[in-house]
Amino acid sequence: MTTRSTELLRLAHTRPGVTRADAARLLGLGTGAATEIVSRLAHASLLAEAPAPPSGGRGRPTTALIAHPTGPLVLAVAITHEDWRIDVVELGGATLTSVAAPHTSPDWAAVSASVTAAASSLRLAYGERLRAMGLSVPGTVSPDLRLDASGLGWHDVDLTALLLADASSGPHLMARGDASLGPLLVARNDASLAAAAESARGAAVGATVALHLRIEAGLGGAVVDHGRVLTGARGAGGEFGHMPFGDPAVTCPCGAQGCWGTAVDGTAMARLLGRPAPPDPVTYARRLISSTQPAEQAAVRAVAATLGRGIAGLVNGLDADLVTLGGLGADLLAAAPAEIATAYRAGLMRVHRPAPPPLLQAALGDDGPITGAGEEAWSLLLPWLT
Amino acid sequence: MTTRSTELLRLAHTRPGVTRADAARLLGLGTGAATEIVSRLAHASLLAEAPAPPSGGRGRPTTALIAHPTGPLVLAVAITHEDWRIDVVELGGATLTSVAAPHTSPDWAAVSASVTAAASSLRLAYGERLRAMGLSVPGTVSPDLRLDASGLGWHDVDLTALLLADASSGPHLMARGDASLGPLLVARNDASLAAAAESARGAAVGATVALHLRIEAGLGGAVVDHGRVLTGARGAGGEFGHMPFGDPAVTCPCGAQGCWGTAVDGTAMARLLGRPAPPDPVTYARRLISSTQPAEQAAVRAVAATLGRGIAGLVNGLDADLVTLGGLGADLLAAAPAEIATAYRAGLMRVHRPAPPPLLQAALGDDGPITGAGEEAWSLLLPWLT
């Protein structure tokens, strides 16, 4: 309905359990306006007040702003190369329900059918409370929500179909009152969403410019600048794995030479060991990272150094003040912290040396992408909540 | 005073000469509100209406929104390694006055004194109309406005002094009514400001994610995402010259190895020719770029290829939809377009190949930094104009 209402709602989302008095102070609202806005939001079933958290100080106790028990919800959907999962997420980020299953077939049609069926049953349970959907996928998503995941054979898939199939039963999940604005669906690369999640609720909370890197089959990531995820012009932002920090003699499946991603994954470790490319580089890399065999440890350390050098380059160019590592990156950081740190520091330009931006493991682990999907869905929905 | 007024003012700035009717349509204002807001802004000496641009169609003619003849102004200041310049810029970006002079001494004290003196005389001429200052400097600027320009020997210089010395005569250039908000001064790296200028009024207008690169003594630049310049956490964003796209055997003055900047400047050309490092790499590079000697042309082409390959890496990682080149980069693009384009295309990942983001010369040339300084000063000032 108004700017201030949305701001208050957003505050209740980003800082779950914030007290009403604190919220009013943060927004610069008078007590009158706070009363007005909170009661309006409560009446609209958008916000509720919990009795109180005892603060210890004197004065009339305030209340905590929490999600309304019948308030709006979003679906957070994460599709990986091997399974899918749907969370029902309320204001503040708490998950009410979670369903998941492995893929029965790698075909998109089968995956799409499973996800749509699960979403429909959640629709039966939650009805019109479901107002938006956030979707994490292992590939790049164009601005018109078409997915390309070359490794999985999913090409030019229309992701809006996931929502529209579901919306046949009613006008849910649509921008209120104006269908021309399209459905409230946000779909993104898993690494971008993990970055968003780390910045909103993970290890990168409070960072000015956070860089998140995630190694799985390839190397992806995203930059989060003042809370905004940079998704690029075509939705292909954060493909840092295709920056030429690697060996120029190696040709990447993307068509270029020297891609960093080809130098920090399981394939790179196999190459260093003189072995053929493993069929499942992720599992292979995990095994090597926990190996005790000297040659394999050396390969892991070499890859770790390449990772550290590349991170330094990105920090130099982007001036991030925090770097979080997810997927295999977190494992590498745990297994070879010294190699990564040494190469990282050596690659930093002078201005960053006195206080190198910390390298941290992602706090949300494998939940990063789905958490980010929920966050982005809420970000999309919030301005539409009257 | 209100959101809509500021939006209208911003529109009048970003699209100089926009008609009143168009502006109302773009902001979704009714004619009543437009009358109200425009008359309020005109009364506050912030906006004026010019007779009309003949549109040809029928109907009552509208007016063009222009800067008020006694409205607020900003100072755009550009300090380079050899000279300084100050422009007085009105709403809409037009320059009213420009003063410039070469440095009499490379010492910061001397430079600062010259600039302050010139600013003071402009203050005498324009008085309280001067409300903000934008400053372009050849170095990195920390968030608390301290400058480091290692090449010039300017270390940890407090740039706010430029403003405060000037403000002793009154409360000008301060955030209105609340001095704790600090002076309305924005200071940035020249390459970042050139990027802002290209996005606002140059070759990158309308780009979703624009990448600007500027080669002079080093290689700098910036990413502009949806009109916002990414300055990094410490003001050192856009130092793409220190990403390791170059020869790992070359050590950069920054302390790292393989910095891209060491592979695309005049020093790199000299190295390729087996010559000692030139004292003035910029002039040297300019001479080689226009040389007809085969060996020198070959060196230029090699450097151009390295530039193209690096740009491809950045485009892969950042998903820019437009790249602008300034300084020597523009000269290289003109001198060796084929080499740059070939290396660029070869380095792009597959998704970008069908429609490679265009590489363009910066439209504003050497005026990029000072234009950007004016733009950023206006961006800073606009929300304060009641």
Add this chain to the structure above:
DNA sequence: CAGAATATGCTCTGCCAAAGAGTAAAAGAA
């Protein structure tokens, strides 16, 4: 040249979000 068509600007009324002042309530401290 006169009227029609069209686009725009102005005036007036009404609405609603929010600020502000004053009052009431709920807790700790003396």
Add this chain to the structure above:
DNA sequence: TTCTTTTACTCTTTGGCAGAGCATATTCTG
């Protein structure tokens, strides 16, 4: 108990803006 502190509620006022209706200025048409 009584005072102080902090917060919430009520009521009034303000101001920006939407909307309807009228006025105005230009081009088109006959």
